[in-house]
Amino acid sequence: MKKSPFIFSILFATIIVVSCKKTNSVPSPGGTGQGDKPITILAAKPVLKTNSQKVYVHYMPWFEDKSTSPDGKWGQHWTMANENPDVILSNGNRQIASWFYPMIGPYASSDSDVIDYHTLLMKYSGIDGVIVDWSGSHNVYDYPLNGRNTDALFSRMPKVGLQFAVCYEDATLRYVKSIAGIDTVQAAQQDFAYLQSRYFDSSCYIKINNQPLVLCFGPQVMKTEDKWQQAFSLLGNKPILLSLWYQGDVTGNVGSGEFAWAYSDYLTGLQNFYQNRSLSLTTAFAGAYPGFKDFYSPGGWGNTLFLIDHNGINTLKSTLDLAKNSNLSYLQLITWNDFGEGTMIEPTVEFNYSFLETIQQYTGVTYSKNELELIFKWYTLRKKYKADTAVETKLTQAYYYLVSLDVAKATSIISAIQ
Secondary structure, three states: OOOOOOOOOOOOOOOEEOOOOOOOOOOOOOOOOOOOOOOOOOOOOOOOOOOOOEEEEEEOOOOOOOOOOOOOOOOHHHHOOOOOOOOEOOOOOEOOOOOOOEOOOOOOOOOHHHHHHHHHHHHOOOOOEEEEEEOOOOOOOOHHHHHHHHHHHHHOHHHHOOEEEEEEOHHHHHHHHHHHOOOHHHHHHHHHHHHHHHHHOOOOEOEEOOEEEEEEOOOOOOOOHHHHHHHHOOOOOOOEEEEEOOOHHHHHHHOOEEEOOOOOOHHHHHHHHHHOHHHHOOEEEEEEOOOEEOOOOOOOOOOOOOEEOOOOOHHHHHHHHHHHHOOOOEEEEOOOOOOOOOOOOOOEOOOEOHHHHHHHHHHOOOOOHHHHHHHHHHHHHHHHOOOOHHHHHHHHHHHHHHHOOOHHHHHHHHHOOO
């Protein structure tokens, strides 16, 4: 469970490596390729934008449905302490731990169709990649499931041509120590060794000055420079480490800057960070979000943190305007899908595609709601015809047309399927 106990951080940026190798040997998403025609695998093409700022989105990989949970139950981020998605409400929605409802309903983060739906929406909104909220590599609580889901997401990024990085939840280290009995620094070393062996060398991993980017939501446990030095000591290429805003001094010379987040002081906090704090940082990330309305109190997970009214799209537009005026090179959108805190920008029943349309205008892509609706239709057809190999093959081909920006051919396939 992520909460927002701190203040804010932001960015000046150096050179970032954004290339992501494409290959024609990757497996097809979803379908088997055994339909009417063989699938033509097409390389992803980059979306052209008029806004040069790099735009990433904070992504939660922690959702489970009954088919993916080890116990056959809905995951805790849909239920919290007292909600039951098996209950169908009067409006036809499942009962979930959120004030807001995903347009595709509650889902499993490891579902490849969900991942492709999410990443296609990102691509056509001008989003350059994801920063995943990462719990570490240890076998404690639901961390292994989150790791599995992160692997599933990252494995599909080359297909769509997006980048990825992690935001390390160092707060998990206290539970790794108390439950698994592993020393905090040793556990952190193991986490970063895992990241190095698994992700850092990928051409899709976000890098600044050729160093892999790591955000830390804190630090909350590793609160000395010496601990971070030890945590990175076994790595060949040391990461660029960004702390949560106003927490960068904790990491000393090991840290490289800070990133902004949502907080109760809203626009004032963002303005202060951009005008004052960011000027002293080597690297910083701006932040923008659509609002904040957590479900912790009604969901039985504690007290309400604070409220920032979404006010339609106005909160998102206001925070985006500040991010643009900050002249910072990087922006993190907060968040793609934290339904528990109400910061999600993915399409919902309440807000439809409005947040993504606002981001399309901000990034300066030539796409609109039409492409977003097409992607949603592609997803619904994928689920509808999951057992129909011939239709699956056509939809897989449509996917490759979409990643290669051939919207006309994708539309032709999708429109012909009822």
